[in-house]
Amino acid sequence: xxxxxxxxxxxxxxxxxxxxxxxxxxxxxxxxxxxxxxxxxxxxxxxxxxxxxxxxxxxxxxxxxxxxxxxxxxxxxxxxxxxxxxxxxxxxxxxxxxxxxxxxxxxxxxxxxxxxxxxxxxxxxxxxxxxxxxxxxxxxxxxxxxxxxxxx
Numbered sequence: 019x020x021x022x023x024x025x026x027x028x029x030x031x032x033x034x035x036x037x038x039x040x041x042x043x044x045x046x047x048x049x050x051x052x053x054x055x056x057x058x059x060x061x062x063x064x065x066x067x068x069x070x071x072x073x074x075x076x077x078x079x080x081x082x083x084x085x086x087x088x089x090x091x092x093x094x095x096x097x098x099x100x101x102x103x104x105x106x107x108x109x110x111x112x113x114x115x116x117x118x119x120x121x122x123x124x125x126x127x128x129x130x131x132x133x134x135x136x137x138x139x140x141x142x143x144x145x146x147x148x149x150x151x152x153x154x155x156x157x158x159x160x161x162x163x164x165x166x167x168x169x170x
Contacts, residue, residue: 027125
């Protein structure tokens with residue numbers, strides 16, 4: 019079964035810990051995040067999250083992924099399923115890489131399953147635009163927090 023990947027990245031003028039603080043403050047996503055408009059749960063490996071996304075040009079969806087990585091300042095990832103595992107699975111990840119001027123954030127998702135090809139064809143553009151909008155909003159929030167001297 020083939021894996022299809024969507025990936026975006028952005029440079030953020032804030033250290034990885036500051037970006038991490040915004041990224042894992044799930045309860046505040048509604049304040050700033052145009053793509054993942056609601057999120058709840060604990061950012062720890064094995065925990066179940068409740069995530070509501072609103073892809074650009076698509077309808078909002080709620081799913082309950084399981085956290086697969088929570089490495090402070092480095093990596094946050096989850097695995098979600100549409101219906102039963104193997105039908106349409108999404109392994110979403112945020113990777114934070116330190117740079118000379120702050121952080122490179124890579125946001126990506128690997129899609130697998132019987133319906134991955136057909137569903138991704140219809141939702142790839144909106145999802146990719148959602149990733150990019152989230153990246154920009156995350157950059158703005160993290161840089162503003164650093165400028166203000168606050169953790170978020």
